[in-house]
Amino acid sequence: TSVHIGQLLTDAIERFSVQFEQKRMKVEMDLPTWMPFIQADRDGITQVIDNVLSNAVKYSYPDTTLKVKVQTVQETIQIEMEDQGVGIPKRDLTRIFERFYRVDKARSREMGGTGLGLSIAREIISAHQGEIKLESEVQQGTKVTITLPID
């Protein structure tokens, strides 16, 4: 299927609007005026975006801004989603894509979820010949970058 990444992101952010409001979070969108449609599994990419947004809501500090940016870089579309939140310690960052892996079990249990979101996200993005990576700074925030090939 042909998917428009900007449209999928806009729709997903709309679905999360109540949760963003409850945390008094703002969303800053930086989309190019034009981007190519790509061949991708719409439900799969939506699932990935939803997990990244749900993580951002769970782990952001209140009254912060989530920055979402899309760029075309060479033959790829690059999606960045950067939150201002609790962040992830360096030692955990390498394990975050493992099934059921969660930082700080007690804290995570309160937050709900299973620890599967990012492992599923990586599988879906790999199946698209893409990449997903996380950069993070404790008590500062986390940036998720997803790169998808433009066919």
Ligand code: ATP
């Ligand atoms: P699920 O996605 O299955 O509901 P989950 O959100 O806990 O559960 P993942 O999405 O795989 O699972 O994330 C794994 C862990 O990585 C989380 O439990 C959390 O500790 C950490 N994490 C993920 N995203 C962020 C983020 N934006 N900020 C801080 N920590 C994060």
Ligand code: MG
């Ligand atoms: Mg999650």
